Amino acid sequence: MERHDLAETSQDRVRKAGLRPTRQRLALARLLFAKGSRHVTAENLHGEALDEGVRVSLATVYNTLHQFVRVGLLREVMVNPGRSYFDTNTGEHHHFFHEATGELEDIAAENIDFGKLPEAPAGTHIDRVDVVIRLRGHRQ
Amino acid sequence: MERHDLAETSQDRVRKAGLRPTRQRLALARLLFAKGSRHVTAENLHGEALDEGVRVSLATVYNTLHQFVRVGLLREVMVNPGRSYFDTNTGEHHHFFHEATGELEDIAAENIDFGKLPEAPAGTHIDRVDVVIRLRGHRQ
C-alpha cells in the first residue's frame, strides 16, 4: 500500500528528528516531502494545508518550518528581503533565482565547481557555501 | 583641502547618477562613501546620520538607499530574513557572513573562481552570481 508507506515515511522523519508526531507536523511533513524537491513559503504551505482540509494555524506552520530547519529536514533560503523560502532539498546544491517571478530553481551541486575558494577567517569555520544565480527575463 | 575634495566627490557621485544633490542625499553619500567598503542597514545609517547632527528621516534613508541601488552606487545584499544590508562595494565580489554576529565581510572577486557554472535557462540571462560563505564561530 503506497499510501501507508508514504505516511510511515513522514511519521518516521518527524520521529527520528526527535519531534512529537502531532497531527499538524505529520500533515505538513507529508505535504512537504511527498513530492520531490520543493521551495515553499510559510503562507504558501499554510494555504496548501487549508486547501487539503488540514486544520493548522499559520503560527504552527512557522513553528514547524523552523523546527524542521533546526533538525535538518529543511533548509532556509534567503533571496528576497522580507520573505523566507524553505527548501526540502537539504543536500549540497545551489539556486537560480528568477527575479521576475520570485521563483527558486535548484542547481545540482555537480553543476557548479569552485576552482578557488577562500579559507574561513581564523576562529571560524565554513557552515556552508550558498551560490545564488540571479536571473532576469521570463522563462520560455 | 581634503575635506573639500571629499565633499565634491560625494556631490559628483549623486549628480552623475542623475539625482538631485539634496542636503540629505549628499550627507548620506558622504557617510556611505567617505570611508572604504561598508555594509549598512537603513536604521544603522539613519542612526549614524542623527549622531552627526544630520536631520533626515528614516523614510528618506530608505528612499535614498534604494535610489542609490537603482543607479548603481550601492548593492543590496540579502543574507538575513527581515533585514537588508547595503554594500558600498558595487564591483564583482562575494561575502563571508558571520552567523554569530550578523556581520558581512567582503571576499574579493579574485579569491573565488568557478571551474564550472551552469548556463541561464532559456529566455533568461544572468544578472549576477552571489556567493555567500556562511561562517560559524567567532573571529579571534
Next chain:
DNA sequence: ATGGTTTATTAAAACCATTCTAAACTATTG
C-alpha cells in the same frame, strides 16, 4: 488504561522592518 507532566497548538495581539500617504518643502527651469 490513568493521572500527572511536558510539549504543542491556537487565536489574537504584538512586533518591527519597510512602504505608503499626503502635505510641506526645495531644487531646477523658463
Next chain:
DNA sequence: CAATAGTTTAGAATGGTTTTAATAAACCAT
C-alpha cells in the same frame, strides 16, 4: 522670480513573522 517637477517628512499602514497566554495533545510512569 514664478512655475513645476522632484524631494522630504511625520505618521499611518502594511505584511511577514513572533509572542502571549490559554487550551489541547502527547508522553511517561505507574
